[in-house]
Amino acid sequence: MSAPGGRREQKKRETRGRLADVAARLFAERGYDAVAMTDVARAAGVADQTVYNYFPTKPDLVLDxxxxxxxxxxxxxxxxxxxxxxxxxxxxxxxxxxxxxxxxxxxxxxxxxxxxxxxxxxxxxxxxxxxxxxxxxxxxxxxxxxxxxxxxxxxxxxxxxxxxxxxxxxxxxxxxxxxxxxxxxxxxxxxxxxxxxxxxxxxxxxxxxxxxxxxx
The missing domain is CATH 1.10.357 (Tetracycline Repressor; domain 2)
Known part of the structure; x- marks a missing residue:
């Protein structure tokens, strides 16, 4: 059985990866300059702060x-x-x-x-x-x-x-x-x-x- 800490870290990695993929799809469709952090949050179905928790700045979504x-x-x-x-x-x-x-x-x-x-x-x-x-x-x-x-x-x-x-x-x-x-x-x-x-x-x-x- 996985330790609770291990499961939490796995979930964090999965969430981070999902947010990065959502951002990449938006950048592909609209271009980096036309996408805001709030757009990524809405497309991913999470709170704005969740995106900032994983990616403090917009460039981090690409340069993470x-x-x-x-x-x-x-x-x-x-x-x-x-x-x-x-x-x-x-x-x-x-x-x-x-x-x-x-x-x-x-x-x-x-x-x-x-x-x-x-x-x-x-x-x-x-x-x-x-x-x-x-x-x-x-x-x-x-x-x-x-x-x-x-x-x-x-x-x-x-x-x-x-x-x-x-x-x-x-x-x-x-x-x-x-x-x-x-x-x-x-x-x-x-x-x-x-x-x-x-x-x-x-x-x-x-x-x-x-x-x-x-x-x-």
Missing amino acids: LAEEMLERSRRAVAERAPDQTPADAFRELVHQDIDDFLREDPSLARGEYPAQSVQSDVLRRYALRFRHDQADAIAAAITSTDPDLPPLVARAHASVLVTVIQAVTDRVGAAVLSGTDLASLTEQLHIDADVALVDAAENFRATKRRMSAQTR
């Missing part, structure tokens, strides 16, 4: 996994193998994200982050602010694992990784909005992401070699 994404990318870099560059460590994350996009429910995809961050200028600003924070976190991880690199150099490499992620997300969002075949796009994105990340890895290694030569 932002902190998890940030921590996942930070740990990938901070806990990578000694022979890996930050870009090497990012490959699995990026390819997993690409495959996850393909598995999205088509009825919700137009209302979720990739599409809405392309369509809505308001949400775009929030998304880019998150990417800035993500780059800061990755840069801090690089500085901790490679203290010989100046912070500016670490931040530059972090920005490259975040740019790859955002470019993938934007291409998926644009494809969803235009009705492009996502299976074909996914195959190409895997190829393009590999090229970009291999290039970033080579640049990182070259930078490390130059810094090592300068300190001899």
Whole structure:
């Protein structure tokens, strides 16, 4: 038998997921800018405060996994193998994200982050602010694992990784909005992401070699 606390947590997760799905359907139909938090509450059949309890702000309805994404990318870099560059460590994350996009429910995809961050200028600003924070976190991880690199150099490499992620997300969002075949796009994105990340890895290694030569 499940413990009462476990059942409560399960119910909370289910409610949160249902509210997120309701919001995504509304965003898909009307666009992010045209939907209010109260609209989500009415469509879900709950009180306004219930929505706010799970999603304190409207952007949270789309960016609710932002902190998890940030921590996942930070740990990938901070806990990578000694022979890996930050870009090497990012490959699995990026390819997993690409495959996850393909598995999205088509009825919700137009209302979720990739599409809405392309369509809505308001949400775009929030998304880019998150990417800035993500780059800061990755840069801090690089500085901790490679203290010989100046912070500016670490931040530059972090920005490259975040740019790859955002470019993938934007291409998926644009494809969803235009009705492009996502299976074909996914195959190409895997190829393009590999090229970009291999290039970033080579640049990182070259930078490390130059810094090592300068300190001899």
